[in-house]
Amino acid sequence: MLAQQIVNAISLGSVYALFALGFTLVFGILGVINLSHGGIFMLGAYAALLLISKFFLPFWIAIPVAMIFSGLVGLLIDVLILRRLRQRQASHLMPMIATIGAAILMTSLAQGLFGSEARRFPLEMFNDENLKLGNITIPLLQAGITTLSILLMLLMVWVLKRTRLGQALRAIAESPRAAALLGIPVERLFYLTSFIAAALGGTAGILIGLSFNAISPFMGQPMLHKGIAAIILGGLGDVRGAVLGGLFLGVAEVFAITFLSSEYRDALSFGLLFLMLLWRPQGLFGASATRSA
Amino acid sequence: MLTLDRVSCHFGGVTALDQVNLTVLEGQVFGLIGPNGAGKTTVFNLITGLFPPSEGQLTFQGQSLLGLASHHIATRGIARTFQNIRLFSEMTLIDNVIVGMHTHLNYLIWDAVLKTPRFRTSEREARAQAQQLLHRVGLGDSPLELAGNLSYGNQRKLEIARALAARPKLLLLDEPVAGMNATEKNTVMALIETLHQDQLTVFMIEHDMRFVMGLCDTVAVLNFGRIIAQGSPSAIQSNPAVIEAYLGQEDT
Amino acid sequence: MDWSSWWSTYSTLVLSIGVYGLMAISIYITLSCGLLSLANAAFMGIGSYVSAVATMQFELPFSLALLLGTLTPSVVALIIGVPVLRLSGVYLAMATLGFGEVVRVVALNLDITGGPLGLNGIPLLTEWWHVLLALILVLILLNALRHSKIGRAFEAIREDETAARLMGIATHHIKLLAFVLGAAIAGLAGGLNAHYTFTLSPGNFGFENAVDILTMAVLGGIQGLIGPLLGGAIITLLPELLRSLEEFRMAANGVILIAVVLFLPQGIWDPRRFRRWLKKRATHVDA
Ligand SMILES: Nc1ncnc2c1ncn2[C@@H]1O[C@H](COP(=O)(O)OP(=O)(O)OP(=O)(O)O)[C@@H](O)[C@H]1O
Ligand SMILES: [Mg+2]
Numbered sequence: 130m131l132a133q134q135i136v137n138a139i140s141l142g143s144v145y146a147l148f149a150l151g152f153t154l155v156f157g158i159l160g161v162i163n164l165s166h167g168g169i170f171m172l173g174a175y176a177a178l179l180l181i182s183k184f185f186l187p188f189w190i191a192i193p194v195a196m197i198f199s200g201l202v203g204l205l206i207d208v209l210i211l212r213r214l215r216q217r218q219a220s221h222l223m224p225m226i227a228t229i230g231a232a233i234l235m236t237s238l239a240q241g242l243f244g245s246e247a248r249r250f251p252l253e254m255f256n257d258e259n260l261k262l263g264n265i266t267i268p269l270l271q272a273g274i275t276t277l278s279i280l281l282m283l284l285m286v287w288v289l290k291r292t293r294l295g296q297a298l299r300a301i302a303e304s305p306r307a308a309a310l311l312g313i314p315v316e317r318l319f320y321l322t323s324f325i326a327a328a329l330g331g332t333a334g335i336l337i338g339l340s341f342n343a344i345s346p347f348m349g350q351p352m353l354h355k356g357i358a359a360i361i362l363g364g365l366g367d368v369r370g371a372v373l374g375g376l377f378l379g380v381a382e383v384f385a386i387t388f389l390s391s392e393y394r395d396a397l398s399f400g401l402l403f404l405m406l407l408w409r410p411q412g413l414f415g416a417s418a419t420r421s422a
Numbered sequence: 423m424l425t426l427d428r429v430s431c432h433f434g435g436v437t438a439l440d441q442v443n444l445t446v447l448e449g450q451v452f453g454l455i456g457p458n459g460a461g462k463t464t465v466f467n468l469i470t471g472l473f474p475p476s477e478g479q480l481t482f483q484g485q486s487l488l489g490l491a492s493h494h495i496a497t498r499g500i501a502r503t504f505q506n507i508r509l510f511s512e513m514t515l516i517d518n519v520i521v522g523m524h525t526h527l528n529y530l531i532w533d534a535v536l537k538t539p540r541f542r543t544s545e546r547e548a549r550a551q552a553q554q555l556l557h558r559v560g561l562g563d564s565p566l567e568l569a570g571n572l573s574y575g576n577q578r579k580l581e582i583a584r585a586l587a588a589r590p591k592l593l594l595l596d597e598p599v600a601g602m603n604a605t606e607k608n609t610v611m612a613l614i615e616t617l618h619q620d621q622l623t624v625f626m627i628e629h630d631m632r633f634v635m636g637l638c639d640t641v642a643v644l645n646f647g648r649i650i651a652q653g654s655p656s657a658i659q660s661n662p663a664v665i666e667a668y669l670g671q672e673d674t
Numbered sequence: 675m676d677w678s679s680w681w682s683t684y685s686t687l688v689l690s691i692g693v694y695g696l697m698a699i700s701i702y703i704t705l706s707c708g709l710l711s712l713a714n715a716a717f718m719g720i721g722s723y724v725s726a727v728a729t730m731q732f733e734l735p736f737s738l739a740l741l742l743g744t745l746t747p748s749v750v751a752l753i754i755g756v757p758v759l760r761l762s763g764v765y766l767a768m769a770t771l772g773f774g775e776v777v778r779v780v781a782l783n784l785d786i787t788g789g790p791l792g793l794n795g796i797p798l799l800t801e802w803w804h805v806l807l808a809l810i811l812v813l814i815l816l817n818a819l820r821h822s823k824i825g826r827a828f829e830a831i832r833e834d835e836t837a838a839r840l841m842g843i844a845t846h847h848i849k850l851l852a853f854v855l856g857a858a859i860a861g862l863a864g865g866l867n868a869h870y871t872f873t874l875s876p877g878n879f880g881f882e883n884a885v886d887i888l889t890m891a892v893l894g895g896i897q898g899l900i901g902p903l904l905g906g907a908i909i910t911l912l913p914e915l916l917r918s919l920e921e922f923r924m925a926a927n928g929v930i931l932i933a934v935v936l937f938l939p940q941g942i943w944d945p946r947r948f949r950r951w952l953k954k955r956a957t958h959v960d961a
Binding site: 162210213214217219222223224225226227229230231232233234235236237238240241350357358361365399400402406407 | 765776888889892928932939
Binding site for chain 3: 501509520534537584
């Protein structure tokens with residue numbers, strides 16, 4: 130029973146972590162809280178759903194195409210909104226408000242196009258095969274979801290830590306101005322970051338859609354809340370922190386449902402976030418949050 | 423009036439100040455000079471309580487400044503200007519100066535809401551004094567201009583006016599004439615002379631040697647976080663360690 | 675259409691314009707002090723619940739209920755403000771958002787607030803002149819503060835908190851004052867709101883509401899008190915005006931937010947822009 134719960138927790142937590150990873154990447158590199166990340170998450174899920182149920186694409190094509198689609202949505206938001214605010218050196222309030230606007234727009238479009246009811250993937254997609262490890266049963270689907278999100282996270286960490294691209298991105302995170310002086314194409318890497326982050330967010334949406342088999346226009350908002358909680362727990366802009374924050378949140382939620390009443394599950398992420406901010410605003414891994422002159 | 427006793431300050435691995443001793447006497451115009459990055463601004467930041475020293479004592483008028491919040495230090499009578507100008511650029515010149523008087527406006531919220539006589543007189547006097555201060559620094563013509571629209575030199579003058587509005591006992595000036603032309607420098611020089619005649623204690627950081635030597639009665643030299651010399655302007659100018667420090671800098 | 679039937683159709687809308695004007699002003703106070711606090715929807719919720727419970731269960735007079743609805747969120751703001759206001763920028767936004775969620779979930783789980791169903795049958799006690807009076811009093815109060823050392827301190831803190839502190843301004847006290855004042859006004863608006871909407875539920879005070887209120891202030895502009903009022907009126911009227919768009923109605927809200935940030939960063943009511951226009955006019959006339 131406990132082992133089963135741990136498996137569930139890791140599975141849920143890994144998808145949260147994937148979502149939080151994209152979210153924190155944008156903050157770390159662009160210095161912006163992109164509140165449309167939840168909307169992208171939702172659109173990613175719908176894209177996969179449409180590709181599978183309307184265009185009858187196989188699974189393994191639909192998912193990458195939906196990922197790229199989500200990435201393009203993120204790129205679009207960057208080009209149309211964030212880029213202009215960067216040029217204007219607007220205060221941090223402005224991108225937050227504009228991306229809230231983008232999130233509202235996406236939710237409303239999805240609602241208008243697909244209706245407000247939750248939609249499902251075609252049932253025949255899900256076979257009931259299970260993996261058995263001792264007395265733990267893991268549905269194949271759940272195993273696949275967990276594996277994919279962990280692989281994507283490892284890929285991202287590898288890119289950031291080991292490649293020249295990652296080195297350039299880290300230089301930008303440190304100081305965009307200094308990076309530009311070193312000849313790094315800062316603006317293009319901003320676009321790339323927005324694309325990658327959104328692709329990760331969209332993937333998280335597909336995976337959550339698959340694992341609960343329910344996709345609705347409103348699924349982005351609660352996820353955004355969890356993402357916020359995860360990256361603050363880990364420390365804003367810190368990749369390692371976002372991953373651990375997401376995992377931790379998954380674990381905490383699964384155990385909250387088991388041991389507390391389920392109504393408190395949603396309060397949990399924000400309760401934790403609230404306490405964390407009071408105790409250690411910079412998060413577990415963040416540098417000091419209060420800078421002075 | 424102000425003493426720093428074996429004050430050190432470390433930022434991570436960087437030692438910005440190393441066992442600094444300084445004494446500024448009442449009524450003095452005290453100058454602190456030194457090459458770039460020597461730690462001069464850090465001295466001001468410690469005095470005004472922006473961060474605590476790693477070690478050492480800071481005392482002002484016989485009382486320790488350690489552990490006091492910045493705004494309490496300000497109310498003790500220390501006002502400053504900033505090397506990288508920090509005006510309230512969206513506010514008018516006169517409002518900038520009146521903000522400097524904040525602690526001297528003794529009315530309560532209720533006075534403001536009910537517009538009591540105490541509120542009215544206090545605001546009226548503040549406005550008049552602020553106007554006078556603007557005149558004093560040569561900015562009396564357009565009190566309703568926005569601070570952000572001023573030229574660089576005038577912004578520095580406005581910062582001085584704002585600091586004076588707090589009626590300080592000790593005025594800290596961080597490079598008050600940086601970026602000014604010769605005429606502007608002369609007006610600031612004349613201004614500081616009148617402040618000196620009014621018995622105000624001035625502690626300034628400045629790179630312009632003519633300015634420092636012309637105004638200060640004592641000069642201290644900071645290099646790599648250490649005080650390497652202290653004395654009268656003429657003694658400093660001929661001090662070999664000082665010449666060495668400045669020459670060393672020009673070499674690089 | 676005669677007056678009384680017009681009023682019975684539109685009274686809720688008119689009262690809402692006033693109440694959301696108050697809400698926009700409540701967030702304007704914190705914004706004018708440089709604080710991005712998203713807790714005001716939650717403070718409104720606390721004010722609503724407290725005053726509704728006061729009239730329904732304790733049968734207190736409306737004025738006393740409103741007073742309680744104003745004071746309770748102020749006290750809460752005072753308590754959480756001390757730790758929370760150490761944060762700034764996005765951290766503060768996130769923390770206050772977190773606080774809002776906590777309040778919502780608490781309301782969802784308490785018995786006295788009616789749980790997920792909320793409260794029903796709240797007596798309809800709010801008259802139009804209550805809202806008008808509240809608005810006038812709040813405007814007088816804030817206008818007086820704006821032209822005093824408090825208002826200048828708010829502005830100084832928004833522009834450069836460190837410099838403000840070095841001028842001797844006790845910045846943490848001033849910020850706490852702004853936070854508590856915002857909470858009080860939000861609570862008052864909540865109390866008024868509860869007594870004409872008939873029902874209350876925890877969903878009314880969540881993230882969407884917090885965003886709506888922020889939108890009002892940003893859309894209207896935060897250069898003065900007129901902007902937030904204007905923004906409150908526009909955002910409240912918008913759903914009525916856009917009724918023909920049906921499901922896509924919310925999309926218009928999103929587009930407006932984006933457009934305001936991109937093209938009208940100072941909001942609609944921007945005295946400085948008006949002055950520039952006047953100047954331009956004047957020079958044209960001269961030429
Ligand atoms: N807040 C801070 N955090 C980290 N390092 C700092 C900080 N403030 C100053 N330093 C470092 O301390 C050293 C001294 O800096 P300081 O600004 O006091 O020099 P300065 O003498 O005023 O130089 P300048 O003539 O250029 O103004 C520098 O190496 C600087 O990088
Ligand atoms: Mg300096």
